[in-house]
Amino acid sequence: xxxxxxxxQIRRILDRWADAVRAKDSKALTANFAPDVVVFDLIDPLKYxxxxxxxxxxAQWLSAFQGPVSYETEDLRITTGDDVAFCHSLNHVKGTTxxxxxxxxWRATVCFQKIDGQWTVTHEHSSxxxxxxxxxxxxxxxx
Amino acid sequence: xxxxxxxxQIRRILDRWADAVRAKDSKALTANFAPDVVVFDLIDPLKYxxxxxxxxxxAQWLSAFQGPVSYETEDLRITTGDDVAFCHSLNHVKGTTxxxxxxxxWRATVCFQKIDGQWTVTHEHSSxxxxxxxxxxxxxxxx
Numbered sequence: 485x486x487x488x489x490x491x492x493q494i495r496r497i498l499d500r501w502a503d504a505v506r507a508k509d510s511k512a513l514t515a516n517f518a519p520d521v522v523v524f525d526l527i528d529p530l531k532y533x534x535x536x537x538x539x540x541x542x543a544q545w546l547s548a549f550q551g552p553v554s555y556e557t558e559d560l561r562i563t564t565g566d567d568v569a570f571c572h573s574l575n576h577v578k579g580t581t582x583x584x585x586x587x588x589x590w591r592a593t594v595c596f597q598k599i600d601g602q603w604t605v606t607h608e609h610s611s612x613x614x615x616x617x618x619x620x621x622x623x624x625x626x627x
Numbered sequence: 628x629x630x631x632x633x634x635x636q637i638r639r640i641l642d643r644w645a646d647a648v649r650a651k652d653s654k655a656l657t658a659n660f661a662p663d664v665v666v667f668d669l670i671d672p673l674k675y676x677x678x679x680x681x682x683x684x685x686a687q688w689l690s691a692f693q694g695p696v697s698y699e700t701e702d703l704r705i706t707t708g709d710d711v712a713f714c715h716s717l718n719h720v721k722g723t724t725x726x727x728x729x730x731x732x733w734r735a736t737v738c739f740q741k742i743d744g745q746w747t748v749t750h751e752h753s754s755x756x757x758x759x760x761x762x763x764x765x766x767x768x769x770x
Contacts, residue, residue: 568708
């Protein structure tokens with residue numbers, strides 16, 4: 485297994501997730517996660533412990549969209565080892581919810597371990613920064 | 628090099644950073660980072676590119692504190708491979724700035740590569756989640 489092919493395997497996982505967001509398929513979006521994954525998400529609470537909590541959160545998030553969802557992974561950098569890998573990117577989503585139009589970017593870090601021969605996410609961290617003056621989350625940042 | 632000793636090496640780096648925060652020593656806090664590190668920080672902007680930007684940010688952050696700073700790393704989980712590793716934790720800081728008392732936790736993910744035999748941070752992601760109703764960053768979360 486060369487570093488290049490590990491890169492490709494991880495890129496394929498990310499591509500499948502992007503398709504899952506566009507298809508609003510929370511089951512496909514939560515494939516490749518470990519049962520004991522620890523997720524730091526965009527919104528409260530401080531963390532989600534375990535795959536079941538992540539599945540509920542993914543289903544809730546995708547069900548909020550009305551009509552088509554656009555989703556792109558920008559500035560992706562993947563770092564691979566033999567059994568541990570990580571990647572980071574800026575993820576850009578556009579769509580419409582009951583609250584109005586959304587056009588936002590967030591920072592995503594995804595950490596993988598090779599478990600039983602499969603690259604598996606054991607940690608994910610998604611966030612936006614906040615404005616120190618107002619305390620507001622920055623939902624309209626541009627790259 | 629056994630996984631245990633890699634764990635110890637990374638734990639030592641984290642311990643040195645904790646000492647650096649308490650000593651308000653931004654030089655020690657920014658040791659062990661790669662020149663091309665990509666940092667997603669608590670506050671705007673969306674990302675910091677490179678070690679120089681990180682050094683400025685660390686110096687600015689530490690200089691904001693008046694008097695003693697308390698700093699603890701909680702819920703730490705370290706995952707190690709031969710040349711790639713990552714860890715995540717909740718970091719708890721208490722102190723006083725001109726704006727008043729701070730007692731907050733944030734989520735931290737630190738990603739390492741072994742470069743020239745040294746564990747080196749090539750990516751770091753620190754954040755708090757936000758409250759979806761108010762759009763405010765959650766600065767008072769408890770574990």
